[in-house]
Amino acid sequence: MRVVHSPRHALHDGGMELHRGELVPCFEMPARADFILQAVRQAGLEVSEPQAFGLESLWGVHDAGFVEFLRTAHAQWRAIGKQGFMLPSGFPARGMRRDHLPSGINGQMGYYAFDAGTPIVQGTWDAAFAAAQCALTAAAWVAEGERSAYALCRPPGHHAGHSTYGGYCFLNNAALAAQHLRERGCARVAVLDVDYHHGNGTQDIFWERADVLVVSLHGTPETEYPYFLGYADERGAGAGEGFTHNFPLPRGTTWAQYSAALDSALDAVARFGPDALVVSLGVDTYVGDPISAFALEREHFPLMGRRLAQLRLPTVFVQEGGYAVEDLGLNVAGVLEGFDAGR
Amino acid sequence: MRVVHSPRHALHDGGMELHRGELVPCFEMPARADFILQAVRQAGLEVSEPQAFGLESLWGVHDAGFVEFLRTAHAQWRAIGKQGFMLPSGFPARGMRRDHLPSGINGQMGYYAFDAGTPIVQGTWDAAFAAAQCALTAAAWVAEGERSAYALCRPPGHHAGHSTYGGYCFLNNAALAAQHLRERGCARVAVLDVDYHHGNGTQDIFWERADVLVVSLHGTPETEYPYFLGYADERGAGAGEGFTHNFPLPRGTTWAQYSAALDSALDAVARFGPDALVVSLGVDTYVGDPISAFALEREHFPLMGRRLAQLRLPTVFVQEGGYAVEDLGLNVAGVLEGFDAGR
Ligand SMILES: [Zn+2]
Ligand SMILES: [Zn+2]
Numbered sequence: 269m270r271v272v273h274s275p276r277h278a279l280h281d282g283g284m285e286l287h288r289g290e291l292v293p294c295f296e297m298p299a300r301a302d303f304i305l306q307a308v309r310q311a312g313l314e315v316s317e318p319q320a321f322g323l324e325s326l327w328g329v330h331d332a333g334f335v336e337f338l339r340t341a342h343a344q345w346r347a348i349g350k351q352g353f354m355l356p357s358g359f360p361a362r363g364m365r366r367d368h369l370p371s372g373i374n375g376q377m378g379y380y381a382f383d384a385g386t387p388i389v390q391g392t393w394d395a396a397f398a399a400a401q402c403a404l405t406a407a408a409w410v411a412e413g414e415r416s417a418y419a420l421c422r423p424p425g426h427h428a429g430h431s432t433y434g435g436y437c438f439l440n441n442a443a444l445a446a447q448h449l450r451e452r453g454c455a456r457v458a459v460l461d462v463d464y465h466h467g468n469g470t471q472d473i474f475w476e477r478a479d480v481l482v483v484s485l486h487g488t489p490e491t492e493y494p495y496f497l498g499y500a501d502e503r504g505a506g507a508g509e510g511f512t513h514n515f516p517l518p519r520g521t522t523w524a525q526y527s528a529a530l531d532s533a534l535d536a537v538a539r540f541g542p543d544a545l546v547v548s549l550g551v552d553t554y555v556g557d558p559i560s561a562f563a564l565e566r567e568h569f570p571l572m573g574r575r576l577a578q579l580r581l582p583t584v585f586v587q588e589g590g591y592a593v594e595d596l597g598l599n600v601a602g603v604l605e606g607f608d609a610g611r
Numbered sequence: 612m613r614v615v616h617s618p619r620h621a622l623h624d625g626g627m628e629l630h631r632g633e634l635v636p637c638f639e640m641p642a643r644a645d646f647i648l649q650a651v652r653q654a655g656l657e658v659s660e661p662q663a664f665g666l667e668s669l670w671g672v673h674d675a676g677f678v679e680f681l682r683t684a685h686a687q688w689r690a691i692g693k694q695g696f697m698l699p700s701g702f703p704a705r706g707m708r709r710d711h712l713p714s715g716i717n718g719q720m721g722y723y724a725f726d727a728g729t730p731i732v733q734g735t736w737d738a739a740f741a742a743a744q745c746a747l748t749a750a751a752w753v754a755e756g757e758r759s760a761y762a763l764c765r766p767p768g769h770h771a772g773h774s775t776y777g778g779y780c781f782l783n784n785a786a787l788a789a790q791h792l793r794e795r796g797c798a799r800v801a802v803l804d805v806d807y808h809h810g811n812g813t814q815d816i817f818w819e820r821a822d823v824l825v826v827s828l829h830g831t832p833e834t835e836y837p838y839f840l841g842y843a844d845e846r847g848a849g850a851g852e853g854f855t856h857n858f859p860l861p862r863g864t865t866w867a868q869y870s871a872a873l874d875s876a877l878d879a880v881a882r883f884g885p886d887a888l889v890v891s892l893g894v895d896t897y898v899g900d901p902i903s904a905f906a907l908e909r910e911h912f913p914l915m916g917r918r919l920a921q922l923r924l925p926t927v928f929v930q931e932g933g934y935a936v937e938d939l940g941l942n943v944a945g946v947l948e949g950f951d952a953g954r
Contacts, residue, residue, distance in 0.1 A: 286700055286727055288693065291634035350631065357629055357836070361702040361725035362709050363772040363815045364839035372834035379838070382704040384629055384727035432706040472706045491715035493700070495722070496707035 269585075269604055271308050271315040272405045273420035276398035277301050279391025280423050283353040286384040287559075294387065295559055295591040296436035301422040304587065307597025308420070311605055315420075318401035325404055328447040329440055329473055331431035333369075337380055338438055339397075342390050344373045353387035382434040382494070396423055396438035403441035403586050404448050410544060410582045411452035415611070418549075418585040418604055419445065426461055426548045426588050427494060429472035435465060435494060442548040442586040443473045446480050449584070454543035458483065458581075460533060462572065463550025463588040464560040466498025466514065470548065476506040481513075481540040483533045484548075485526070487561060488516035511540075519561035523568040526553065530575060537579060545581040550588035551599040557592045569599045573606025580611070612928075612951055614651050614658040615748045616763035619741035620644050622734025623766050626696040629727040630902075637730065638902055638934040639779035644765040647930065650940025651763070654948055658763075661744035668747055671790040672783055672816055674774035676712075680723055681781055682736050687716045689733075696730035725777040725837070739766055739781040746784035746929050747791050753887060753925045754795035758954070761892075761928040761947055762788065769804055769891045769931050770837060772815035778808060778837060785891040785929040786816045789823050792927070797886035801826065801924075803876060805915065806893025806931040807903040809841025809857065813891065819849040824856075824883040826876045827891075828869070830904060831859035854883075862904035866911040869896065873918060880922060888924040893931035894942040900935045912942045916949025923954070 278298045285294045309315060326335050345354050356377035360366045369379050377388075399421040406417035419441060426442055427435030446457045459474070461467035461484035474480040482504075489498040504512040513536045515529045537545065551569060553562040576583065585604065590596045621641045628637045652658060669678050688697050699720035703709045712722050720731075742764035749760035762784060769785055770778030789800045802817070804810035804827035817823040825847075832841040847855040856879045858872045880888065894912060896905040919926065928947065933939045 286629055286634070286698060288700070291629070355629060355727075357631070357728055358726045358777070358838050359702040359704040360839040361704050361775070362722065363775040364725055364811070364837070365842075365845075366705050366839070368839070368842065370833050370838045372838075374836075375832065375834065375838035379705065382707055383701045384698075385700055429706040432704070434701070468707070489718065490713050491718065493717075494707070495701050495713045495715075495718035496703040496709070496711070499708075499711065502708075 269313055269416045269418055269608055270409060270414060271313045271418045271420055272318050272402045273305060273315050274318050274398035274402055277395050277422035280389060280395030281391065283387030283389050285387060294436065296423060299593050300590065300596055301420060303593055303597035304420055304600050307601040308604065311601045313604065318398065318405040319408065321401050321404045326400060326439060326444065328451065329443045334380055334431035337376060339393050341373065341388050342392065348373065353389045355384050355387050356381045380431065380433055382432055386434050386436055392438065399423055399425065399441050400439045400444050403445040406584045407445035407448035410584050411449055416583045416607065419587060421587045424588040425469070426463055426467035427469045429469040432469065437469060440469045440473060442546050443470050445584045445586055446546045449544045450479060455479065456540060456542045457544050457546060458537045458540055458542040459546045459548060460537055461548035462553065463548055464552035464557065464562060465493055465550065465589060467548050468494050468497035471497060471502065471512055474508065475504055475512065476508040478507045478511050481511050481537065481542060483513045483536050485515040485517065485529050485533055488518055491519060521562045523564055526562065526564060530572065534575060534579060542581060545579060545583045547576060547583060547585045548588045549585045549600065549603060551590035551596060554590065554592050554595060554599050556595055557590065559591055566595065566599060566602060569602030570606030573603040574610030577607045577610030612656055612759045612761055612947055613752060613757060614656045614761045614763055615661050615745045616648060616658055617661050617741035617745055620738050620765035623732060623738030624734065626730030626732045628730060637779065639766060642936050643933065643939055644763060646936055646940035647763055647943050650944040651947065654944045656947065661741065661748040662751065664744050664747045669743060669782060669787065671794065672786045677723055677774035680719060681739065684716065684731050685733050685735065691716065696732045698727050698730050699724045723774060723776055725775055729777050729779055735781065742766055742768065742784050743782045743787050746788040749927045750788035750791035753927050754792055759926045759950065762930060764930045767931040768812065769806060769810035770812045772812040775812065780812060783812045783816060785889050786813050788927045788929055789889045792887045793822060798822065799883060799885045800887050800889060801880045801883055801885040802889045802891060803880055804891035805896065806891055807895035807900065807905060808836055808893065808932060810891050811837050811840035814840060814845065814855055817851065818847055818855065819851040821850045821854050824854050824880065824885060826856045826879050828858040828860065828872050828876055831861055834862060864905045866907055869905065869907060873915065877918060877922060885924060888922060888926045890919060890926060890928045891931045892928045892943065892946060894933035894939060897933065897935050897938060897942050899938055900933065902934055909938065909942060909945060912945030913949030916946040917953030920950045920953030
């Protein structure tokens with residue numbers, strides 16, 4: 269399996285997040301990609317840099333005004349004399365209007381964001397855009413005949429919606445890969461999200477579409493981030509009704525419980541009959557993850573890869589979360605090796 | 612003019628807020644009330660402690676589930692082994708559901724809050740409930756025949772909605788005073804909010820009611836907190852249509868500009884023909900305020916008080932914001948003395 273990765277991910281660094289009442293360095297840190305890169309190289313996988321896709325490659329998934337905000341936000345921040353990382357301080361939550369974009373940068377941050385844990389720094393746009401290009405490159409390889417590819421994206425993407433960011437995510441890499449496959453001849457594409465957290469952004473983007481199935485297994489939003497999306501009763505709307513499936517699972521979920529839900533998720537994908545699969549590959553389901561609460565052990569990740577391979581679909585893996593930094597690479601490589609062995 | 616104040620305000624202390632990317636001690640601090648208390652005593656005003664009103668006195672203004680959340684939130688926090696102040700980390704903002712209250716405490720915080728700047732500490736509920744009792748006591752005095760009264764409330768209240776908190780506010784003291792006046796024989800009550808920030812909570816609470824007029828002068832939400840409410844096109848809905856008036860003003864607004872808008876606001880109050888007036892008295896319009904951007908000088912606050920007196924209405928003053936701590940007391944006392952001199 270070929271791997272695509274950009275060193276530009278490291279430009280997204282130095283932000284802090286509000287976590288359980290403390291302002292701490294982001295769990296989503298550059299070292300994550302370094303450990304993954306080391307592990308996939310040790311596994312013998314070939315790593316390439318991404319092809320260049322233009323800004324317009326984002327517009328099938330994201331609102332153009334939102335993209336322009338992300339592209340220019342930190343420059344606007346510096347232009348008013350501020351420096352360092354940007355975090356929003358007020359949100360269009362319950363009781364507030366959602367229909368008006370304020371003109372000031374603080375209000376605009378709150379308008380587009382849904383948490384206070386996703387800082388924008390000077391290099392965020394360059395890193396997020398490079399990650400998007402990695403996902404698009406992997407999708408292009410698969411569209412051109414590769415049976416599978418892995419986009420080592422950082423920052424991750426699955427929380428980013430049509431015009432929203434949060435959960436360490438700015439551009440939705442997996443959604444971009446799915447959309448690219450759609451535009452390159454795949455009539456139906458399935459996105460399977462195995463990150464610990466609900467892929468609320470991916471769900472948002474394809475909510476009313478019947479051509480992209482979105483299936484997510486995740487910690488229940490009753491207790492887990494992002495709290496306000498990812499419940500089992502969310503099934504899509506309009507033309508997309510029935511094309512979203514959520515499998516919320518309780519804290520402490522073991523491999524036995526997880527793999528049963530995974531079977532149901534894979535059944536839903538198989539019934540959809542897609543031409544290609546995008547896997548939002550977060551490994552924060554690992555028992556050692558510092559911000560998550562499932563109980564998957566290292567040996568379960570190759571088993572997960574084997575199950576995914578049994579769908580026998582052209583498959584794009586897109587990196588999402590995973591914050592047990594030193595074990596991260598081995599867990600990711602475990603999924604990819606299991607997939608290669610299982611097909 | 613009689614003053615009501617509770618020393619229990621000091622129990623709300625020790626929280627931090629996310630402000631311009633930094634976690635800093637809250638600008639809304641106990642010393643604020645101390646400086647105001649000193650100034651009103653020096654002005655010769657008599658200060659009393661509040662009467663006791665039960666929990667049910669809140670239910671005309673706030674959702675009972677929201678009140679129960681506020682009352683028990685920090686105990687729930689401690690019960691899961693956490694300590695210190697509570698700040699939410701994810702919100703039901705754009706793209707998210709607002710119809711489901713998560714069962715976990717982190718999700719519940721985000722459900723009820725709209726910013727990451729309003730920490731709950733162990734003493735928050737006791738302080739907020741005491742502030743509510745101050746406002747209710749001042750309203751009771753006026754209902755019983757006093758021509759005016761001042762509730763030295765802390766924490767403030769005007770950002771707190773029917774079931775939302777934020778902007779340093781938990782229970783809406785001014786709305787509670789207005790509702791109390793309604794229940795004690797005033798057929799129509801006007802709330803005039805002169806705090807620098809839009810009184811979004813008060814507007815939310817009375818949005819569909821024709822018996823309580825809500826008029827707010829404030830820094831435009833285009834650039835100022837709370838960003839997502841307080842625009843001029845918000846006029847109320849249903850039976851309340853036409854009973855909300857907003858006067859958003861630009862950064863740098865001087866007394867000349869402010870007093871012209873104040874005249875329009877007072878005209879709106881006079882046209883409504885209320886039986887009583889509640890003034891949400893924030894003095895963060897002061898040029899020296901550290902988080903605001905109007906240019907009112909000390910000598911303008913007595914002038915404001917005189918204008919308010921010209922409405923010739925039974926009036927309850929309720930303390931809201933003001934963060935230039937050492938000047939705060941004199942500015943508040945200036946409004947009250949101007950009011951007393953002007954009637
Ligand atoms: Zn995750
Ligand atoms: Zn204020």
